[in-house]
Amino acid sequence: MGKPETPQDESGATIVLNSRSYATLFEQIMDENELKEIGEMQGVGTITPYTYLPITYLTSNLSNPDIRTLRPLEMVLTDSVRSLAMAAGRAPAGRDEIALSVHPDRLPPHLRGIKLGDVVRFHTSDTFIGCGSLPATRSIDGREFTVTGFFEGVSEWGFEALAALAMRDPEIPVNRIAVQFPRTQDARAAYHKLADRYRKMPVYIFSSALVMDEKSATKKRQWSSFLLLVSAGATAIGSVTLVNSFLHLSLARRREIGIMRSVGASRRQILGLFLFEHLALVILSFLIGLITGVLLGGGINTLIFGRYSLVPSYGLYAMFPISWDVLAYPALVALTIGFAASMVPSIKASRIAPVEVLRHEE
Amino acid sequence: MRNRNLEHPQHSEHLIVANHISKTYDMGRQKIEALRDVSLAIRRGESLAILGPSGCGKTTLLNLLGGLDIPSQGEVLFESRNLASLRDPELSDLRRKRIGFVFQFYNLIPNRTALENVALPLFFAGKNDKDSRNAALQALERVGLSERCDHFPAELSGGEQQRVAIARAFVIKPSVILADEPTGNLDSATGKLIIDTLLEQKNRGIAIVVATHDARLAGQADRTVNMVDGRIVRIESAR
Numbered sequence: 074m075g076k077p078e079t080p081q082d083e084s085g086a087t088i089v090l091n092s093r094s095y096a097t098l099f100e101q102i103m104d105e106n107e108l109k110e111i112g113e114m115q116g117v118g119t120i121t122p123y124t125y126l127p128i129t130y131l132t133s134n135l136s137n138p139d140i141r142t143l144r145p146l147e148m149v150l151t152d153s154v155r156s157l158a159m160a161a162g163r164a165p166a167g168r169d170e171i172a173l174s175v176h177p178d179r180l181p182p183h184l185r186g187i188k189l190g191d192v193v194r195f196h197t198s199d200t201f202i203g204c205g206s207l208p209a210t211r212s213i214d215g216r217e218f219t220v221t222g223f224f225e226g227v228s229e230w231g232f233e234a235l236a237a238l239a240m241r242d243p244e245i246p247v248n249r250i251a252v253q254f255p256r257t258q259d260a261r262a263a264y265h266k267l268a269d270r271y272r273k274m275p276v277y278i279f280s281s282a283l284v285m286d287e288k289s290a291t292k293k294r295q296w297s298s299f300l301l302l303v304s305a306g307a308t309a310i311g312s313v314t315l316v317n318s319f320l321h322l323s324l325a326r327r328r329e330i331g332i333m334r335s336v337g338a339s340r341r342q343i344l345g346l347f348l349f350e351h352l353a354l355v356i357l358s359f360l361i362g363l364i365t366g367v368l369l370g371g372g373i374n375t376l377i378f379g380r381y382s383l384v385p386s387y388g389l390y391a392m393f394p395i396s397w398d399v400l401a402y403p404a405l406v407a408l409t410i411g412f413a414a415s416m417v418p419s420i421k422a423s424r425i426a427p428v429e430v431l432r433h434e435e
Numbered sequence: 436m437r438n439r440n441l442e443h444p445q446h447s448e449h450l451i452v453a454n455h456i457s458k459t460y461d462m463g464r465q466k467i468e469a470l471r472d473v474s475l476a477i478r479r480g481e482s483l484a485i486l487g488p489s490g491c492g493k494t495t496l497l498n499l500l501g502g503l504d505i506p507s508q509g510e511v512l513f514e515s516r517n518l519a520s521l522r523d524p525e526l527s528d529l530r531r532k533r534i535g536f537v538f539q540f541y542n543l544i545p546n547r548t549a550l551e552n553v554a555l556p557l558f559f560a561g562k563n564d565k566d567s568r569n570a571a572l573q574a575l576e577r578v579g580l581s582e583r584c585d586h587f588p589a590e591l592s593g594g595e596q597q598r599v600a601i602a603r604a605f606v607i608k609p610s611v612i613l614a615d616e617p618t619g620n621l622d623s624a625t626g627k628l629i630i631d632t633l634l635e636q637k638n639r640g641i642a643i644v645v646a647t648h649d650a651r652l653a654g655q656a657d658r659t660v661n662m663v664d665g666r667i668v669r670i671e672s673a674r
Contacts, residue, residue, distance in 0.1 A: 332542045332543075332544055332555075333544075333559070334530075335501075335503060335536045336530070336556040337527050337528070337530040337531025337532070337559045337607075338527060338531075338559045339523055339524050339527035339559075341524065426504075427503050428503045428504040431503070431538065
């Protein structure tokens with residue numbers, strides 16, 4: 074069998090994954106050898122717990138006719154593959170955890186905001202069991218729901234999905250994106266490709282923009298404007314501070330400049346030297362700010378939402394789930410501002426007359 | 436004694452020629468005449484001592500001869516080129532390749548090692564790191580400081596710092612070294628060492644112009660120029 078191709082999305086299917094608890098599920102899955110055989114048969118190589126799989130492998134191994142496409146997640150962790158396969162074809166009938174694959178047309182009306190590519194985990198009983206070991210309980214409208222999941226964020230959303238289904242509450246948005254982070258280098262590259270395709274969506278988990286009501290949308294716009302204003306103000310203040318700092322740094326080195334000029338440094342060389350030094354400082358500051366921001370952001374996020382809330386627990390890579398877009402624009406702004414802020418101090422430094430500074434010796 | 440137009444040399448025979456130069460500093464309401472109608476010619480490979488009391492204009496004259504400053508009147512010709520007519524890149528290039536400066540207070544960059552200080556002119560001349568390092572090391576060897584090359588100025592004595600400054604001045608193989616009170620801040624024994632080090636450069640064909648109070652240094656120079664109140668009052672040749 075040749076290498077499987079990515080299926081098109083004309084089927085419009087939405088895949089919904091669920092399973093028993095991870096531990097329970099793990100006992101029921103096929104063994105590693107069987108996985109290996111299947112992988113080789115499908116032309117996707119050996120399947121390991123960390124292997125990502127082309128989706129055709131998944132679809133061809135699912136007996137549930139509703140599960141036809143797994144389009145948005147072109148690679149899924151093996152655990153989920155197993156979970157899907159188990160739920161779709163191998164789990165015993167009458168189970169109370171189901172892998173629910175729902176064609177948009179078949180979705181309950183209040184859930185039709187779910188788009189192709191959304192991965193939804195939910196259950197119709199009072200107890201939702203995801204595939205993980207981080208149990209959490211939440212009361213929604215007086216009813217207790219327990220969710221266990223890899224990511225509390227998913228679980229959180231699972232609560233809502235659960236409540237939506239269980240209580241048929243049309244107000245609860247369930248349109249979320251859950252991306253399972255791959256681990257290997259290849260999968261990482263593939264992940265970026267995937268992230269590029271879904272550029273408009275958050276990189277990791279959650280967005281309910283489609284279901285956002287007018288009030289929430291207005292509130293979000295107001296917040297966005299406010300934050301934009303704050304960041305513009307901070308940038309302006311930062312720029313002035315930067316000019317002052319560079320000016321101070323340059324003038325503090327008047328004597329050094331005089332010495333360099335006396336040994337033959339031209340104005341242009343002094344200008345270049347100071348511009349280079351200032352830009353190096355800007356780049357260093359940007360990198361420190363970036364790392365601090367990500368770490369601090371992760372920390373605050375953890376404080377608010379708990380462990381694994383927004384950043385899945387897949388090591389360092391998951392700590393820095395930053396796309397080139399997110400990185401490039403601030404870098405460009407920082408470099409532009411740094412360059413502009415450095416120009417005046419550097420020009421002033423280059424115009425220092427050596428005789429003026431060397432004449433006033435100690 | 437007022438002595439105008441002490442020399443009217445043929446420019447081609449001379450390295451530096453100052454023709455009727457004056458320098459006035461504008462200090463707000465007050466104008467200070469640091470130099471008044473000075474003419475002087477520096478020959479290739481000669482040693483010349485400029486003597487005179489503090490404030491007589493020695494440093495100003497050196498700055499003008501080296502293109503660090505421009506005269507208010509008159510002209511300074513370096514190898515027949517009027518320094519005032521040169522643009523900054525040309526003037527910097529001249530300083531980088533043909534003129535070495537030695538200052539009373541050494542003027543080394545404190546956060547750079549002796550070697551890096553000596554290599555500084557070569558860096559601005561665009562030499563690669565390896566060549567610069569080798570040349571700087573050789574220059575330090577010549578002043579007996581190769582073993583102190585990794586030391587910072589603060590770790591060196593005054594005499595050692597001045598020798599580093601001299602090494603920095605001649606590392607570029609200049610035509611002239613302009614030294615402003617090079618022994619003024621040193622004890623007698625160290626001063627003698629500095630004088631010897633400086634005059635050694637003369638044997639390599641480098642002209643040495645020294646502004647000094649040091650009678651020993653003046654005594655060893657080919658010529659001495661005496662200045663008073665911004666004027667040259669006497670020029671004497673060694674017997």
